[in-house]
Amino acid sequence: MSLAVRRADRGIAPVAGVLLIAITVVLAGGVATAALGGPSPTVPPSAVLSLSATDDRIAIDHRGGDPIDVAAVTIRVSVDGEPLDSQPPVPFFSAAGFHPGPTGPFNAASDDTWRVGQTASFRVAGTNDPTLAPGKTVTVRITTDGQPVATLETSVEAG
Incomplete structure (x- = not known):
C-alpha cells in the first residue's frame, strides 16, 4: 500500500510542474504583450x-x-x-x-x-x-x- 501512495505522489508532481510551466508561459506572454505591443508614449525633445x-x-x-x-x-x-x-x-x-x-x-x-x-x-x-x-x-x-x-x-x- 505504501507503493500506491508513492505512485500518487509521483503522478501529482509532473502535473503540478506542467501546470506551473503553463502559468509561467501565459504570464510571460502577457507581460511581453503589455511591454512591447502597447503604444509607447512619445516624449518630446527638451x-x-x-x-x-x-x-x-x-x-x-x-x-x-x-x-x-x-x-x-x-x-x-x-x-x-x-x-x-x-x-x-x-x-x-x-x-x-x-x-x-x-x-x-x-x-x-x-x-x-x-x-x-x-x-x-x-x-x-x-x-x-x-x-x-x-x-x-x-x-x-x-x-x-x-x-x-x-x-x-x-x-x-x-x-
Whole structure:
C-alpha cells in the first residue's frame, strides 16, 4: 500500500510542474504583450530655443538640449494673438504666405535634424495676414508629433 501512495505522489508532481510551466508561459506572454505591443508614449525633445522677429522675418535659435526632428515639427505663429492665415509647413522651400527659401533646418534641402547652434528662419510675405510690424507681439508654438516643445514670444523689431 505504501507503493500506491508513492505512485500518487509521483503522478501529482509532473502535473503540478506542467501546470506551473503553463502559468509561467501565459504570464510571460502577457507581460511581453503589455511591454512591447502597447503604444509607447512619445516624449518630446527638451530644447532651449529663443525667438526673434523683424519686419518680415521670424528666427528661432536652438541654444541647447536635444536635437529636434524637423520632419515631425509643427509651427504655429500668431501675431497679437491672431494666427497667421497661412502657417509655415516646415520643412519647406516655397509656400503660400511666405517668401521662398527659409534658412537652416526649416529649408527642405537642409538636414532633417535641428541641432544646438543652428538658427531656423522664414520670412512672412505681405500677403499673409496679420502682417508683422514693429511693436506687435509674435507667438510661436512648436510641437513634435503633437507634443509641445516650446511656446516662444517676442516683440517685432524694425528690420
